[in-house]
Amino acid sequence: xxxxxxxxxxxxxxxxxxxxxxxxxxxxxxxxxxxxxxxxxxxxxxxxxxxxxxxxxxxxxxxxxxxxxxxxxxxxxxxxxxxxxxxxxxxxxxxxxxxxxxxxxxxxxxxxxxxxxxxxxxxxxxxxxxxxxxxxxxxxxxxxxxxxxxxxxxxxxxxxxxxxxxxxxxxxxxxxxxxxxxxxxxxxxxxxxxxxxxxxxxxxxxxxxxxxxxxxxxxxxxxxxxxxxxxxxxxxxxxxxxxxxxxxxxxxxxxxxxxxxxxxxxxxxxxxxxxxxxxxxxxxxxxxxxxxxxxxxxx
Amino acid sequence: xxxxxxxxxxxxxxxxxxxxxxxxxxxxxxxxxxxxxxxxxxxxxxxxxxxxxxxxxxxxxxxxxxxxxxxxxxxxxxxxxxxxxxxxxxxxxxxxxxxxxxxxxxxxxxxxxxxxxxxxxxxxxxxxxxxxxxxxxxxxxxxxxxxxxxxxxxxxxxxxxxxxxxxxxxxxxxxxxxxxxxxxxxxxxxxxxxxxxxxxxxxxxxxxxxxxxxxxxxxxxxxxxxxxxxxxxxxxxxxxxxxxxxxxxxxxxxxxxxxxxxxxxxxxxxxxxx
Numbered sequence: 001x002x003x004x005x006x007x008x009x010x011x012x013x014x015x016x017x018x019x020x021x022x023x024x025x026x027x028x029x030x031x032x033x034x035x036x037x038x039x040x041x042x043x044x045x046x047x048x049x050x051x052x053x054x055x056x057x058x059x060x061x062x063x064x065x066x067x068x069x070x071x072x073x074x075x076x077x078x079x080x081x082x083x084x085x086x087x088x089x090x091x092x093x094x095x096x097x098x099x100x101x102x103x104x105x106x107x108x109x110x111x112x113x114x115x116x117x118x119x120x121x122x123x124x125x126x127x128x129x130x131x132x133x134x135x136x137x138x139x140x141x142x143x144x145x146x147x148x149x150x151x152x153x154x155x156x157x158x159x160x161x162x163x164x165x166x167x168x169x170x171x172x173x174x175x176x177x178x179x180x181x182x183x184x185x186x187x188x189x190x191x192x193x194x195x196x197x198x199x200x201x202x203x204x205x206x207x208x209x210x211x212x213x214x215x216x217x218x219x220x221x222x223x224x225x226x227x228x229x230x231x232x233x234x235x236x237x238x239x240x241x242x243x244x245x246x247x248x249x250x251x252x253x254x255x256x257x258x259x260x261x262x263x264x265x266x267x268x269x270x271x272x273x274x275x276x277x278x279x280x281x282x283x284x285x286x287x288x289x290x291x292x293x294x295x296x297x298x299x
Numbered sequence: 300x301x302x303x304x305x306x307x308x309x310x311x312x313x314x315x316x317x318x319x320x321x322x323x324x325x326x327x328x329x330x331x332x333x334x335x336x337x338x339x340x341x342x343x344x345x346x347x348x349x350x351x352x353x354x355x356x357x358x359x360x361x362x363x364x365x366x367x368x369x370x371x372x373x374x375x376x377x378x379x380x381x382x383x384x385x386x387x388x389x390x391x392x393x394x395x396x397x398x399x400x401x402x403x404x405x406x407x408x409x410x411x412x413x414x415x416x417x418x419x420x421x422x423x424x425x426x427x428x429x430x431x432x433x434x435x436x437x438x439x440x441x442x443x444x445x446x447x448x449x450x451x452x453x454x455x456x457x458x459x460x461x462x463x464x465x466x467x468x469x470x471x472x473x474x475x476x477x478x479x480x481x482x483x484x485x486x487x488x489x490x491x492x493x494x495x496x497x498x499x500x501x502x503x504x505x506x507x508x509x510x511x512x513x514x515x516x517x518x519x520x521x522x523x524x525x526x527x528x529x530x531x532x533x534x535x536x537x538x539x540x541x542x543x544x545x546x547x548x549x550x551x552x553x554x555x556x557x558x559x560x561x562x563x564x565x566x567x568x569x570x571x572x573x
Contacts, residue, residue, distance in 0.1 A: 015475070015476055015477065016391065016395050016397050016476055017397065019387050019388075019390070019391045019395070019476070020387070020388055020391045020397075020403065022384065023384050023387075023388050023447050023451065024403065026443070026444040026447060027406065027407060027410055027444065027447060027448060028406075030418065030422070030425075030441075030444045030445065031406075031409075031410045031413060031418065031444075031445075031448070032406070033421075034417075034418035034421040034422055034425070035413075035417055035418060037420075037421035038417055038418060038419075038420055038421050041420055041421070051424065095317065098310065098313060098314055098317075099314075101310055103310065103311070103314065109314050109317075109318060111555075111559060112318045112321050112322060113317065113318070113321050114563070114566075115321065115322075115325070115555060116321060116324075116325075117566070118501060118551055118554075118555050118562065119505070119548055119551060120504070120505035120506075120507065120523055120547065120548070120551070121505070121507060122505075122507050122523045122526050122527050122547070123526070123544045123547060123548050124324070126526060126530050126540060126541075126543075126544045127324035127325070127327075127328055127541075127544060128324060129530065130324070130327060130328070130331065130344065130537060130540070130541065131323075131324055131327070133537075136339070136344075136537070137344065138323065138324070138327045138343075138344040138345060141343035141344060141345075142343065142344075142345055144343075145343055145345075172320070172321065172324075176321070177566065180563065180566060180567065181567070184567055229412055229414070232414065233414040233415075233416065235416075235507075235508055236507040236508060236523075239507075239527070240507075240527050240530060255414070255416050258416050258419075259416075259512075262419070262420060263512060268420055271420065272420050274416075275414075275416040275417045275418075275419065275420070276417060278414050278416050278417060279413070279414055279416075279417035282412055282413075282414050283409075286409065286412040290405070290408055290409070
């Protein structure tokens with residue numbers, strides 16, 4: 001540090017700082033101060049509409065793991081991740097490979113597959129409520145009409161398969177996105193490599209397995225992170241489609257429980273504790289990812 | 300005549316099957332929006348209406364008109380603000396390289412992935428104290444702030460491609476930081492502005508969580524919340540629900556049809572949904 005005070009705060013430096021100051025203040029307060037504030041709430045005894053900041057320690061977090069509804073929500077969240085993330089990656093990859101087969105109307109098919117991803121979750125949940133309605137909904141009446149009556153089901157009204165129905169619908173919404181990411185990855189592989197492999201006799205599925213898929217690690221990783229984080233904070237879709245039911249808590253997940261506890265039952269400290277836990281789970285995925293991508297950027 | 304290869308035929312059957320699956324919910328949304336109660340009873344959802352009517356669309360519009368206007372207002376303003384601030388930050392991060400730039404970038408990157416639940420309780424308290432609870436202003440402030448993180452990242456990636464020599468040349472001519480931004484960076488920014496604006500518009504328009512926690516009263520209620528309420532209250536009138544969904548989807552569908560390639564670029568550049 002051999003710079004004098006006067007040189008550090010030159011007019012130029014002050015002007016430069018003014019450029020980013022509004023954003024720094026906004027993000028600093030609304031992201032970082034509020035995260036800290038939320039943690040303080042989570043160790044307080046605040047229940048009811050009047051804020052209370054008596055610090056009572058980490059008792060809320062211990063209560064959480066003794067609460068059957070919390071444990072159900074956590075389990076559902078994990079099941080949802082285990083079903084949704086691999087399915088969306090696999091279907092997206094499959095669609096990307098189909099589109100890569102030098103077909104006519106490639107752009108039209110791509111736009112159709114990606115369309116659901118652009119729509120709001122409130123819209124897609126409303127559409128799927130209509131699809132799954134057991135009495136007059138799209139799927140059951142369609143099965144009836146084409147002679148597949150035995151496939152009719154209670155869908156989201158059946159507690160045994162409601163969570164699977166949620167997963168099916170969000171796979172429908174996200175696989176166009178994973179397709180897009182994989183398509184870009186496939187297009188970036190040099191033509192010469194594909195041709196060399198074809199000369200060696202690799203064809204069709206083998207060509208993809210041996211040459212193309214191994215080179216899709218980077219797009220697969222970024223799609224994985226996006227899907228994981230979405231699956232952890234999934235809220236709008238389930239709130240509108242099932243509201244967490246049927247049979248009480250069959251499709252409850254952590255963000256839904258957080259919302260219910262905080263804004264409907266006014267258990268603010270409890271809701272804040274769930275939110276903090278959710279934030280930690282997201283960090284477990286994001287921090288290694290940011291570390292990896294910053295290293296890649298330097299290379 | 301050339302006989303088509305059976306493998307190719309199978310390929311097209313698969314492609315069309317998936318197109319059918321992906322479009323089915325949207326198709327039945329449209330058919331149902333144009334059906335009278337009579338047609339809902341006497342046709343199944345996938346069938347077109349027997350005698351098309353715009354009655355459900357009118358009913359749904361009357362319920363959703365104010366929320367749609369609310370959404371349009373705060374989405375447009377917050378898109379504009381978050382793009383402008385993101386552009387300035389992107390410029391600062393790539394071309395000024397002030398001290399602490401890397402730290403700022405890291406803090407903003409974590410902000411992109413933030414699950415908003417982790418700030419929701421203090422956010423509601425802050426907005427009430429500022430007198431911005433249940434107001435368009437509150438939604439503009441919220442969406443602008445949480446949008447800055449992603450817009451900064453996207454503009455930073457775009458501006459990284461502008462050669463430094465251009466900036467150096469202007470500096471030797473005596474241009475200041477602000478002049479360089481206005482005279483050199485902004486004129487080169489049309490493409491990133493379109494890409495980022497289209498991405499921001501759709502993601503702010505689609506938001507539900509901030510709307511339902513910050514603006515449940517009618518003064519500022521977004522269309523997403525109005526549609527969720529519509530589903531909650533008129534369980535029986537499927538045609539009105541589907542018509543409501545269609546109205547709320549309309550701006551995004553138009554963007555998808557007209558500016559789809561920019562939206563896709565935005566998704567590729569780092570779309571984080573939700």
